[in-house]
Amino acid sequence: MMLIEQTTLPAAALPLDRFKAHLRLGTGFSDGGAEDALLEAFLRAAIATIEERTSKVLSARSFTWGVHGWRDGERETLPVAPVSRITELRVHDRRGTVCVCDPGTYRLERDGTYPRIVAGRTHLPTIPQGGGAEVDFEAGFGEDWDSVPPDLGQAVFLLAAHYHENRHEAASGAGHMPFGVAALIGRWRRLRMTAGGAS
Incomplete structure (x- = not known):
């Protein structure tokens, strides 16, 4: 079985400004625009991880x-x-x-x-x-970020912020899911069933 994504999430659909605001509240991040490409990469990585862990497609x-x-x-x-x-x-x-x-x-x-x-x-x-x-x-839940359930959206921000804060320590905590993120996505995860079941 193979799943292929035929359309990618356009940059305009990413909640970049909201993520910047999230980082400013937590770390005093200064918005100079120079790190936009890096922040976009963190958002995409976080979205991909949340989607993989929950089997939910956040944006259409x-x-x-x-x-x-x-x-x-x-x-x-x-x-x-x-x-x-x-x-x-x-x-x-x-x-x-x-x-x-x-x-x-x-x-x-x-x-x-x-x-x-x-x-x-x-x-x-x-x-x-x-x-x-x-x-x-x-x-997908919808075309824009407002369609994403708030807890999944918050999980994306927390995980992307985790990637941002640990960007100089690539080997540290590889594969680690922060507790707050795991707690937010817990109810969205599919139950794994026996062969022939719904998983």
Whole structure:
């Protein structure tokens, strides 16, 4: 299974000014504009980390999800949430011949944690042996930062600030998630279930 991000978050959608204000409150950061590129990099890294830990897409983007087989022929849990729509489903055989599936053969089952692609009839389109399927979909809480739940937004700021404060100590605390960030994202994390479950 592979998830590919087809559209990246544009710089204009990043809450750079709010992050600067967050840093000024905590550290007396002076806004000279010289560190904008660095602060943007910290924000992007923090957003990517929060999204990876929670399986939530904070700002609206397009994705392609590839699988080699369905675990359940009637429905399949998509890897991230919230999903706003499925734009296309394709299946291909081992030779790479692609067939675009009739939209009537599947639909989106909306869910804040476990959105699913569901069979529109009896079963999801058959994936040929040795082939695979690709699902194009759009996910995210919304187009702008105000759409992001406040606790997830605060987690991004705290983690980005952590990266900023430790920028000269790259090896220190590698992979460490600050307690305040972990506490904020805890309720958003997916439960890991047994094989065939919703995780």
